[in-house]
Amino acid sequence: MRRAFLYFLFLCCNQLRASDAGQSYRAEVERWRKDQEQKHFSDLRLMVVSRFVLREGQYTLGAGPANNLVLPIGPPALGTIEVRGKRVEISLQPGVSGRTLTANTIGGSSTPQINANGQRVDSNSFAVDEQGGVYIVSDAALYRFEARAGKVKTIWRRRYANVGIAKPGQSEKGSGTTPTLMGKKLVSITDNADPMDVVVFRRGRSVSGSRLVCTQPVFGKGASDTDQSLIGTDTSMVVENNYGYSGPGATQNGGTTAPGLARVDIDAGGHGCHTVWTSQEHAPSVVPKLSLGTGLVYTYTKDPRPDGADAWYFTALSFRTGRTLWKRLGGEGLGHNNNYAPITIGPDSSMYLGVLGGLVMIRDRVRPTLPPGSGPGARRPRVTLVLHFRRGRTGRRRRVCARTSPRAVLGGPDRRYARRVDFSLSRGLVVSDRSAPFRAVIRRRWLRHNTHYTVRARIGLVGGGRVTLTRSFRNC
Numbered sequence: 503m504r505r506a507f508l509y510f511l512f513l514c515c516n517q518l519r520a521s522d523a524g525q526s527y528r529a530e531v532e533r534w535r536k537d538q539e540q541k542h543f544s545d546l547r548l549m550v551v552s553r554f555v556l557r558e559g560q561y562t563l564g565a566g567p568a569n570n571l572v573l574p575i576g577p578p579a580l581g582t583i584e585v586r587g588k589r590v591e592i593s594l595q596p597g598v599s600g601r602t603l604t605a606n607t608i609g610g611s612s613t614p615q616i617n618a619n620g621q622r623v624d625s626n627s628f629a630v631d632e633q634g635g636v637y638i639v640s641d642a643a644l645y646r647f648e649a650r651a652g653k654v655k656t657i658w659r660r661r662y663a664n665v666g667i668a669k670p671g672q673s674e675k676g677s678g679t680t681p682t683l684m685g686k687k688l689v690s691i692t693d694n695a696d697p698m699d700v701v702v703f704r705r706g707r708s709v710s711g712s713r714l715v716c717t718q719p720v721f722g723k724g725a726s727d728t729d730q731s732l733i734g735t736d737t738s739m740v741v742e743n744n745y746g747y748s749g750p751g752a753t754q755n756g757g758t759t760a761p762g763l764a765r766v767d768i769d770a771g772g773h774g775c776h777t778v779w780t781s782q783e784h785a786p787s788v789v790p791k792l793s794l795g796t797g798l799v800y801t802y803t804k805d806p807r808p809d810g811a812d813a814w815y816f817t818a819l820s821f822r823t824g825r826t827l828w829k830r831l832g833g834e835g836l837g838h839n840n841n842y843a844p845i846t847i848g849p850d851s852s853m854y855l856g857v858l859g860g861l862v863m864i865r866d867r868v869r870p871t872l873p874p875g876s877g878p879g880a881r882r883p884r885v886t887l888v889l890h891f892r893r894g895r896t897g898r899r900r901r902v903c904a905r906t907s908p909r910a911v912l913g914g915p916d917r918r919y920a921r922r923v924d925f926s927l928s929r930g931l932v933v934s935d936r937s938a939p940f941r942a943v944i945r946r947r948w949l950r951h952n953t954h955y956t957v958r959a960r961i962g963l964v965g966g967g968r969v970t971l972t973r974s975f976r977n978c
Contacts, residue, residue: 557585558585558586558587559584559585560582560583560584560585561582561583561584561585562579562581562582563579563580563581563582563583564578564579564580564581565578565580566578566579571583581593626638626639626674626677626678626679626680627680627731628680628681629680629681629682629683629689631683631686631705632686633707634648634649635647635648635657635705635707636648637681637683637689637705638681639662639676639677639679639680639681639691640676641664641674641675641676641677641694642661642662642664642676643659643660643661643662644659644660644662644677644681644689644691644701644703645658645659646658646659646705646707657707658707658713660703660713660714662677662691662693662694662695662699662701663693663694663695663699663717664676664677664693664694664695665694665695665696666694667694669694669696669726669727669745670727670745670746670747670748670752671727671728671729671743671744671745671746671747671748671759671760671787672694672727672728672729672744673729675694676694677691677692677693677694678692678694678727678728678729678730678744679691679692679728679729679730679731679732680731682731682732682733682734682739683705683734684702684734684735684736684737684739685735685736685737687704687705687706688702688703688704688705688715688768689702689703689705690702690703690732690734690739691732692720692728692732692741693717694727695719696723696724696726697719697720697721697722697723697724697725697726698719698720698721698726698727698728699717699718699719699720700716700717700718700720700732700739700741700766700775701714701716701717701718702714702715702716702717702739702768702775703715715768715772715773715774715775716768716769716773716774716775718766718775718776718777720741720743720762720764720766720777720780721743721745721760721762721764721780722760722762725743725745725746725760726743726745726760726762727743727744727745728741728742728743728744729744729747729787729842730742730744730787730788730789730790730842731789733790733791733792733799735792735794737767737768737936738765738766738767738768738778738821739765739766739767740763740764740765740766740790740792740799740821741763741764741766742762742763742785742788742790742801743759743760743761743762743763743764743785744759744785744786744787745759745760745762746758746759746760746786747759747786747787749841750836750839750841750858752786753786753804753812753839754812754836755810755812756806756807756808756809756810756811756812757806758784758786758804758805758806759784759785759786759787759804760784761781761782761783761784762780762781762782762783762785763780763781763783763785763790763799763801763819763824764777764778764779764780764781764824765777765778765779765821765824766778770936778824779823779824780824781819781824781825781826783801783803783817783819783826784803784804784805784806785801785802785803785804785817786804786839787840787841787842788801788802788840788842788843788844788845788855789842789843789844789845790802790845791844791845791846791847792821793847794921794964794966795964795966796964797820797821797822797964798818798819798820798821798827799818799819799820799821800816800817800818800845800847800853801816801817801818801819801845802814802815802816802817802832802840802845802855803815803817803829811834812834812835812836812838812839813831813833813834814831814832814833814834814838814839814840814857815829815830815831815832816829816830816831816832816845816853816855816864817829817830830864832855832857832862832864833857833859833862835859836858836859837857837858837859837860838857838858838859838862839857839858840855840856840857840858841857841858843855843856843857850865851865851866852864852865853865874916874919874963874967882969883914883916883919883961883963883967883969884914884915884916885912885913885914885916885917885920885961885969885971886912886913886914886971887910887911887912887913887957887959887971887972887973888910888911888912888913888973889904889908889909889910889911889957889973889975890908890909890911891904891905891906891907891908891909891975892904892905892906893905894978895978896951896952896976896978897952901976902976903952903975903976903977903978904946904975904976904977904978905978906946907943907944907945907946908943908944908957908975909941909942909943909944910925910932910941910942910943910944910957910959910973911939911940911941912939912940912941912959912961917938917940918938919963919964920938920940920961920962920963920964921936921962921963921964922934922935922936922961922962923935923940923959923960923961923962924959924960924962925942925957925958925959926957926958926959926960927944927948927955927956927957927958928955928956932944932957940959940961942957944957946977949977950977951977951978952976952977952978953976953977954974954975954976955974955975955976955977956972956973956974957972957973957974957975958970958971958972959971959972
């Protein structure tokens with residue numbers, strides 16, 4: 503049986519009354535308690551009460567000497583703790599249920615559970631789209647539910663691969679992700695295969711052909727799982743590897759988890775997907791974030807250290823290449839372990855992260871300049887649309903015309919901020935280009951003699967901005 507270390511934190515512990523229990527254990531517990539408080543807590547309302555090493559079985563808890571687990575302060579009998587496998591159940595005595603009690607296990611987990619058609623849904627949340635679809639992933643399948651006539655109806659259900667065990671780093675024997683909605687048509691999760699796969703489905707009520715878009719393996723066999731949601735854009739996902747994070751103890755004394763963050767993209771035709779890059783950074787349990795404005799993936803990492811040091815870093819990866827662009831020390835020791843908390847980015851570009859010892863914030867010394875067209879205060883993007891063709895003359899007025907197929911090319915100093923350009927001709931889409939250099943060829947066989955045409959380029963920018971440019975030409 504793996505050990506489960508149980509830490510108890512009482513809020514406003516000065517309200518608990520001291521007991522008449524014996525003093526033999528007090529000195530040792532008090533020394534340990536004060537040492538932990540100095541390391542991890544700046545808020546004086548929080549107090550570490552005691553630390554226990556538990557094995558399989560049931561224990562009584564309280565300040566009285568008759569208990570298996572004794573506390574230096576508090577009621578003589580607080581309740582019972584029962585350990586069964588990786589589950590820890592705490593039952594409080596009547597009269598103490600109003601106290602604020604938090605239990606955290608290292609080496610096991612205890613999570614609230616609901617059911618979907620008789621299957622367990624442990625710590626995953628759910629997603630809701632603009633059509634009223636509710637997406638829930640159980641330990642066996644992904645569901646779409648809807649409310650109809652006052653009742654919940656299952657619209658569709660799709661199973662996913664599952665080895666049937668909770669790998670180190672997972673809180674359940676199934677997918678560790680909340681469903682991620684991508685654009686208006688797709689939903690993605692990870693499965694529990696070995697190695698783990700990113701799985702994408704079409705989320706409509708009904709689809710023609712297969713609902714499954716792709717299944718893409720990520721990370722290594724025997725060392726891949728995640729307990730975090732995917733980062734999702736319309737066509738790209740970023741997945742984090744949490745394999746080995748069984749709790750805060752797994753990253754103590756220089757330890758860390760299996761490495762890996764990976765970007766997976768949907769193939770251009772909308773069928774299948776592929777891995778764009780894999781980073782070898784170690785991100786034990788953070789919920790990472792992507793900024794479209796900066797093109798960076800923000801995560802919280804911990805490198806293995808042979809000297810036993812426990813340094814935690816705010817880390818930024820290039821969304822385009824996966825390369826690590828910078829790392830900034832967030833803090834050292836157990837108190838700076840985020841333990842599944844997410845990174846949150848504020849409107850002033852400050853980053854916040856909850857850790858076991860409190861809250862950490864980092865920000866730039868100088869507020870960064872917003873990318874063009876990304877929001878209020880951002881300048882207009884400097885982009886141009888240029889048409890290249892061999893010139894000729896046509897008609898009575900000998901007007902300039904195109905003797906060859908025109909090439910539409912995006913130019914200007916801010917073209918590097920473009921992430922997608924849709925070229926169209928007379929309301930018909932010519933090409934949708936998602937990578938630089940952004941260009942399209944207007945084939946002459948599409949054109950009529952001595953006719954005027956307008957080429958339109960709808961440009962989607964990093965940060966969510968949009969701009970439309972037009973240029974006209976006459977075909978010879």
